[in-house]
Structure formats: structure tokens, C-alpha cells
Amino acid sequence: MKKVSIVGAGLAGSECAFQLAEKGYNVTLYEMRDKQMTPAHQTKDFAELVCSNSFGSQTNYSAPGQLKWEAEKLNSLILKIAKKYQVPAGMALAVDRKLFAKEITSHLKKHPNITIIQKAIDSLSDLKMPAVIASGPLTNKNLAKSLSNHLNTDSLYFFDAIAPIIDAESINWDKVWLANRFDDVEKDYINCPLTKEEYFNLITEIKKADTLEFKNFEKKDLELIKNTPYFDACMPIEVIISRGDLSLRFGPLSPKGLTNPHSKEKSFAVVQLRAENKNKTSYNMVGFQTKMSYPEQKRIFKMIPGLENADFLKLGSIHRNLYINSPKKLNTNLSSKKDNQLFFAGQITGVEGYFESTCIGLLAAIAIEKENLFTPPPQQSAFGALLNAITEDKENFQPTNINFSLFKPLTEDDIVKLQGSDYIKDQKLKGRKNKQVRRDLQIKNAKYYFLNWYNSL
Incomplete structure (x- = not known):
């Protein structure tokens, strides 16, 4: 063996x-x-x-x-x-x-x-x-x-951050609602609405909050820490905010596709919570990876409507990773x-x-x-x-x-093969309105090439 x-x-x-x-x-x-x-x-x-x-x-x-x-x-x-x-x-x-x-x-x-x-x-x-x-x-x-x-x-190193987790029983259901973006049927996320004033108050407090100290082993090379990039999928909210006060609103706090049933006024921003387990006894704050100190996390995140009495089962943190x-x-x-x-x-x-x-x-x-x-x-x-x-x-x-962007671009031959009798010579597949057509072709192309490779194993 x-x-x-x-x-x-x-x-x-x-x-x-x-x-x-x-x-x-x-x-x-x-x-x-x-x-x-x-x-x-x-x-x-x-x-x-x-x-x-x-x-x-x-x-x-x-x-x-x-x-x-x-x-x-x-x-x-x-x-x-x-x-x-x-x-x-x-x-x-x-x-x-x-x-x-x-x-x-x-x-x-x-x-x-x-x-x-x-x-x-x-x-x-x-x-x-x-x-x-x-x-x-x-x-x-x-x-x-x-x-x-x-x-x-x-x-080489990069930083990774972790979002807080909240006890479901501590959420104020009079202020939040269940819904998915652009979906009236599925209701998987808890949505916490923010007015314009509440949003900017939250941003102000996050910007001036105390942050977590690095572990001792991470202090050994301060220059390395200074030049270490962040893992994009777990970007701390502080880093996102540093790119502009509205960055969170156009990112994880986007209100698009969400309608607050508690108010006729459209939400300026929305914080989403996602279930941590099948029983939905706890939820994590989507996109809220953070390097704020623990006391600051509790203070600031309780400013979010619906989380005034939040019981944090786990607070956010940050650590340095290696690749x-x-x-x-x-x-x-x-x-x-x-x-x-x-x-x-x-x-x-x-x-x-x-x-x-x-x-x-x-x-x-x-x-x-x-x-x-x-x-x-x-x-x-x-x-x-x-x-x-x-x-x-x-x-x-x-x-x-x-x-x-990592996939090999579609060739004309690929498009002919995938579209068959629907193929139109010299068709233009560029531009936003053709984005989904390109994506569909890219997926079909991926399946075709993958299966050829898979069958050769």
C-alpha cells in the first residue's frame, strides 16, 4: 500500500x-x-x-x-x-x-x-x-x-478578520425582519435597518474606536505588519470605511432589494445577520469582520437597530496569516x-x-x-x-x-461550439447588458472542458 x-x-x-x-x-x-x-x-x-x-x-x-x-x-x-x-x-x-x-x-x-x-x-x-x-x-x-x-x-503574510456572533434570543424582533435580497419567498437573513443619521453615527463611532492589539508574536516585525495586505473576503469594516464613509453602504450594508415592513421610509442602509446553525439559535454579522477592541464592539454594534440588547457569543478579531x-x-x-x-x-x-x-x-x-x-x-x-x-x-x-477573471477567455470557436445554430457571426458580447450571456457561455464552456478532463482521469 x-x-x-x-x-x-x-x-x-x-x-x-x-x-x-x-x-x-x-x-x-x-x-x-x-x-x-x-x-x-x-x-x-x-x-x-x-x-x-x-x-x-x-x-x-x-x-x-x-x-x-x-x-x-x-x-x-x-x-x-x-x-x-x-x-x-x-x-x-x-x-x-x-x-x-x-x-x-x-x-x-x-x-x-x-x-x-x-x-x-x-x-x-x-x-x-x-x-x-x-x-x-x-x-x-x-x-x-x-x-x-x-x-x-x-x-508572505496577509491579515484575516472574524465577524461577531450574536445570540438569537437577544435580537429585538420589533425592529428587524427576515428577508433575502430581491426575494419575496426565501427569508434567510435577519435585516437591521439604518436611517441616514443612524448610519453616519455608526460610521463616526467605528472610525474613532479603539482597536485590538496585535499578538506579541506579530509585533516582532512592525514593518512586515505595516505592509501586510488584508484577505479581501474578510476585509475589516474599518479598512472598508477608510476608503470612504459610504463604502459600507455600497458594500455589505447595501439596502438594495430589501423592504422594511416596519416602516414606509426606505432604509438608508441595512445590516444583515446570517444563521450560524440549523436551529438558528445564533447569527453572525455579515461583512462585519473587525479589529475593534472587545468593549468597543459591544458598545458600537448595540447602536444598530434591533441589536440594542445583543448578547455577543463571540466577538470579532484579527490575525495574521501565512502563504x-x-x-x-x-x-x-x-x-x-x-x-x-x-x-x-x-x-x-x-x-x-x-x-x-x-x-x-x-x-x-x-x-x-x-x-x-x-x-x-x-x-x-x-x-x-x-x-x-x-x-x-x-x-x-x-x-x-x-x-x-481567472478563467481563460472565450474564443470565437468556443462561442460557435456553445451556441450552435444560434451563433451569430461577429456578434458583440461586450458591455453590461450582455454580461449574463457571457457568464452563461463561460459556465457552459467550463463544464465542457472540465468534463473532458474529468473523463480522462
Whole structure:
């Protein structure tokens, strides 16, 4: 039986371990959190979701939705369990994070081909090859140093922030309402309306609020902290506001598609809350990742109508994450250019987002199993677009999530193939009014190329 070592039982490591175990590999999975916790994790469960509880859009016509469609074809464990513990969140795939993580943990611990060793790996020399580094953005400092030595480079970092979670019973239902944007049927989100005056009062207080101090280990290099970018999908509200007082209103606090049944006056802005679990006993504040101090969070967020008596089960926080310069250091099969038996997977490779990390773990498993016969998925597909984004050589590499700009552009031949008898020569598909037509064609094209690759596995 072939053997493989995997470091980290996060989303990528868990997915990679499951896929290889299913292929008959003897997997040794190392997870340090039984002995050593990180600044962000709360439990010892595998695949714990530390930021939001959402895996993003699952609509058929979106880039994240296409990524999920492809992952389902590849029998993704993370996706299967996520759907099992899905909570209402409109078109997004949000989960009961506690039940989700417990199920993943149980699934892996019961697998006959997976051996769990709960300890920290401090050096690459401690591992038997082939090995997968899926230790995530909070890789312990000793292993990070070992990786830096192997890669002959300083590690790269970005900041990640977490939104507060509120006890549902503490919400004032006389001031809020349930609804999804532009949807009269589904009612998954709690909506807290803000008048113009309330909105600007909130902005003023956030701008002058005290912020959290960095952990001691993050103070060692103040210049590094100064130049560290933020993870776009978890951008702190303070950073958004720094771009303009109306930035939040045109972002997560947009009132578009929402009508307040308690008032004839149109809301100037709306704060949305999304269920944390299936029983809807707690909600997280959508888009409210923050680095404000804990007392300030309680004071300021209680200014939001409906949250005057909010009981915060968890407050927002911020931590620094690590990723490597994958285009310079990794091959297209996710192996190190210095050692083709050392693979990398997940957020440490420079992908943003829970599901993106999962899919890179899945791809690493395929690459290991196929060995020299591995062929990267085509860039027209979501998997291929994501892989190309982190392995194609580029000057300035920064973390990215899945989006249409990563896909290989449609060619005239693609359009002819997809439209068939409906094809019109020299048709113009540019411009806002043709955006959905382009997206539909891009999704159809992605499915076509992905299935050709999938059938060749």
C-alpha cells in the first residue's frame, strides 16, 4: 500500500486525506491542535471554520457555483458534509459550523486507511515523503521557518478578520425582519435597518474606536505588519470605511432589494445577520469582520437597530496569516520545485476562501495519485482557473478567490461550439447588458472542458 503524510487537518488537509485514503493510500494525518492551539481556532475539531460559516455562492451561473459543481463531480467530502449541515443563507452555502466540523472529524478518524497523529510538525525533516503541507495560514512558527529555509525565501503574510456572533434570543424582533435580497419567498437573513443619521453615527463611532492589539508574536516585525495586505473576503469594516464613509453602504450594508415592513421610509442602509446553525439559535454579522477592541464592539454594534440588547457569543478579531509565493516555488502539480515529493495544499498556497482551499487539497490528492501522468485541469474550468492563478508565473502574487477573471477567455470557436445554430457571426458580447450571456457561455464552456478532463482521469 502506498503511503503519504499530510500536515494539517483543515479543509484542504481533510479533503486531501479523504481522497487519497479512498484511492487506497495509507494516510498519516498530522494535526497539532490537540496539543497546540492557534490564535484563531476555538476547538480541536478538523476542518473548523474560523472566519465566516459560508462557503460562498452555489448558484449555477457564478464562478464559486461552478467550482462546487466540479468538486461534486470529484466526490468532495467537504462539499458533501457541507450540504448535509447547510443552514438557510439565500444563494450561499452556509453551514452549522460545529456540526460540520464534528462530522468531518468523525469521518476521518473512522476511515481505515487514515492514521491520525495529533502533534505539531516542526521541521520538514520530520516527515516521510511524499508529503502534503496543508498546515494553513496559521502554520506554527517552527514549521514556517523550516518551509522558509526549504523555499529559500521569507514567508508572505496577509491579515484575516472574524465577524461577531450574536445570540438569537437577544435580537429585538420589533425592529428587524427576515428577508433575502430581491426575494419575496426565501427569508434567510435577519435585516437591521439604518436611517441616514443612524448610519453616519455608526460610521463616526467605528472610525474613532479603539482597536485590538496585535499578538506579541506579530509585533516582532512592525514593518512586515505595516505592509501586510488584508484577505479581501474578510476585509475589516474599518479598512472598508477608510476608503470612504459610504463604502459600507455600497458594500455589505447595501439596502438594495430589501423592504422594511416596519416602516414606509426606505432604509438608508441595512445590516444583515446570517444563521450560524440549523436551529438558528445564533447569527453572525455579515461583512462585519473587525479589529475593534472587545468593549468597543459591544458598545458600537448595540447602536444598530434591533441589536440594542445583543448578547455577543463571540466577538470579532484579527490575525495574521501565512502563504507562500506559489508561482515562484510550486510546479503545476502543486509540488515544490526543489522537491517533487513535497506538495502544498490549501490557503498556504495563496488561495482565498474555504472552498478554494478545499479544492486545492482535492487537486493535490489527484496529482499525488496520478504521479507523472497528472495533467492539470484546463484553465477554462474553475479548477483549472484556480490552479493556474497560483502556479502561473507572475511578478506580484497576492491571494485570490475563484472569479471569472481567472478563467481563460472565450474564443470565437468556443462561442460557435456553445451556441450552435444560434451563433451569430461577429456578434458583440461586450458591455453590461450582455454580461449574463457571457457568464452563461463561460459556465457552459467550463463544464465542457472540465468534463473532458474529468473523463480522462
